[in-house]
Amino acid sequence: MVAHLSAAANTGRWAWIRSIVAAGFNPAEHNARLLSRYQGRTPEETLANFRDSTTITIAPTKDYPACLGEVIVHGQDIAELRGLALVPERAALLEVARYFAQKDFAVNSRTLVNGLLLEAEAAEELRHCMS
Numbered sequence: 001m002v003a004h005l006s007a008a009a010n011t012g013r014w015a016w017i018r019s020i021v022a023a024g025f026n027p028a029e030h031n032a033r034l035l036s037r038y039q040g041r042t043p044e045e046t047l048a049n050f051r052d053s054t055t056i057t058i059a060p061t062k063d064y065p066a067c068l069g070e071v072i073v074h075g076q077d078i079a080e081l082r083g084l085a086l087v088p089e090r091a092a093l094l095e096v097a098r099y100f101a102q103k104d105f106a107v108n109s110r111t112l113v114n115g116l117l118l119e120a121e122a123a124e125e126l127r128h129c130m131s
Contacts, residue, residue, distance in 0.1 A: 006038035016060035065099030
C-alpha cells in the first residue's frame, strides 16, 4: 500500500498513459510496473520513498477527490495493519463519498451505491451529496 501511494503521487498524466499503453491496457501489469519503481529493497526504503512523495502535487488525472480517496482508503489499510486508529476529517470523507457516489472510478462505486440508503452521523450531508 505504501509503494502504491508513492506511485500514485509520482505518476503524472503522460507517464500514466505511457505505462498503461505499454502494459497493453492490462491494469495488473501497469500497477506491477509502477509498484516496482517505488517499493524499496527494505520496508524502511519503501517508507523513505513515500516520505519523499508526500509533498508532490501531480496526479494522473484531474480527479483530485479520487486521489484523496486513495490516501484515505489505503491510509486506513495501513493503519489497520499497524493497529492504529486513523480518523479522517469529516470534510474529506464527504468529498470522497460525493465523488465515488457520482462516478465509477477504479471500482464501480456509482453503480454499487445506486439505490442504497446510507445512514450515518452525517446522513443529511450524505443524502445531499448523493443526489
